[in-house]
Amino acid sequence: AQTVTQSQPEMSVQEAETVTLSCTYDTSESDYYLFWYKQPPSRQMILVIRQEAYKQQNATENRFSVNFQKAAKSFSLKISDSQLGDAAMYFCAYRSSNYGGATNKLIFGTGTLLAVQP
Amino acid sequence: ETGVTQTPRHLVMGMTNKKSLKCEQHLGHNAMYWYKQSAKKPLELMFVYSLEERVENNSVPSRFSPECPNSSHLFLHLHTLQPEDSALYLCASSQVKLVGVDEQYFGPGTRLTVT
Numbered sequence: 001a002q003t004v005t006q007s008q009p010e011m012s013v014q015e016a017e018t019v020t021l022s023c024t025y026d027t028s029e030s031d032y033y034l035f036w037y038k039q040p041p042s043r044q045m046i047l048v049i050r051q052e053a054y055k056q057q058n059a060t061e062n063r064f065s066v067n068f069q070k071a072a073k074s075f076s077l078k079i080s081d082s083q084l085g086d087a088a089m090y091f092c093a094y095r096s097s098n099y100g101g102a103t104n105k106l107i108f109g110t111g112t113l114l115a116v117q118p
Numbered sequence: 119e120t121g122v123t124q125t126p127r128h129l130v131m132g133m134t135n136k137k138s139l140k141c142e143q144h145l146g147h148n149a150m151y152w153y154k155q156s157a158k159k160p161l162e163l164m165f166v167y168s169l170e171e172r173v174e175n176n177s178v179p180s181r182f183s184p185e186c187p188n189s190s191h192l193f194l195h196l197h198t199l200q201p202e203d204s205a206l207y208l209c210a211s212s213q214v215k216l217v218g219v220d221e222q223y224f225g226p227g228t229r230l231t232v233t
Contacts, residue, residue, distance in 0.1 A: 004160065033219045044121075045208065045224040052219065091161070095219065105151070106222060108161040 002027045004094050006109035013082045014117050020067075021077045021112045023092030031097040034068065034075045035106065040088040048090070051075065053097070079114075087116045120144055122225035124209050130231045131199065139194040139228045141209030149214045150192040151222065152184060155206040167192065168214050199232045206230070 003026045013019035025034070032053045039045040051059045051068050058066050063083075067076045079086055090113075093106040122143045131137050143150060149168040153161045166173040167186040181203075183195040192209055206227045212220035 009158075037224075044226045047221055047223075050219065050221070097219070105163040105166060106161070110158060110160050 002029070002032075002094050002096070002107050004092050004107050004109040006092055006112050008112045009110070010113045010115070012115045012117060013079070013086075015082055015084060017082055018078060018080045019082055019114065021079075021090050021092075021114065023075045023077070023109055025073050025075065025092070025094050027073070027094065029096060029098075033095045033097065034066075035093040035095065036064070036066070036075075036077045037091045037093060037108075038086075038088045039091065039111075040085075045091070049077070082116050084116050084118060087114055089113050122209055122211055122223050124207075124225035124228050126228060127226065128229045128231075130233060131196070132233055133199055133201075135199075136195070136197040138196065139207055139209075139230075141192040141194075141225055143190055143192075143209075143211035143223070143225075145211055145213070145223060147211040147213045147223075148189055149212045149220070150186060150189075151210040151212075152192065152194050153208040153210065155208055155227070161208065164194075196230075199230075201232050204230055204232045 005024045034051045036048040037045050038048045049059050049061045049064050063080045065078045089111045091111045092109040095106050125140045151166050152164040155161050164178045165184040181198050185193040208227045209225040210222040212222045214220050
């Protein structure tokens, strides 16, 4: 069974600085998808960025980028120029590339609570 | 209404009560999900309705009963819950495709407290 581990329960960053959130996962599959979700306090969870395992190039979305190391099964999120609105719980998630039923499910880590200091 | 909506946003119920959580998606998706979010634990998938097929997590107690009358609506019926069932219950939807990944869109959740 696949597992996702986030070893940093809490992180803090100064506004305008850069922070990296760690995520490791375990799987025997060769093709899969990885995601970072953001859950602000009392607000909906939203997708920040995703990575297809078959792609070697790291995904980027504006100030958000990932460092995907497939051999090491590592998928870290880098937030550049941190803003106060980035304060949230961040979840790393894994999804199988297989189609149908419960394989659609996302397997989540326990999350990292990011505080942004003004 | 847009996206995924959930009602009620907060619910307090006794262990002998029966209540239902409602989820509605306005995105035209073909799959809907119930997740349980407890403090300091990973989100746990409870049920999936995908292309009219229901898939369950076998560890979910029978006091939770899902219902999906159509592709836009999803319910979670609750009865004789336990205090450890107190959690945030999240609904999500996605457009499952034969090729490529589907993005799951989440609702705001229902904060359930069992007394």
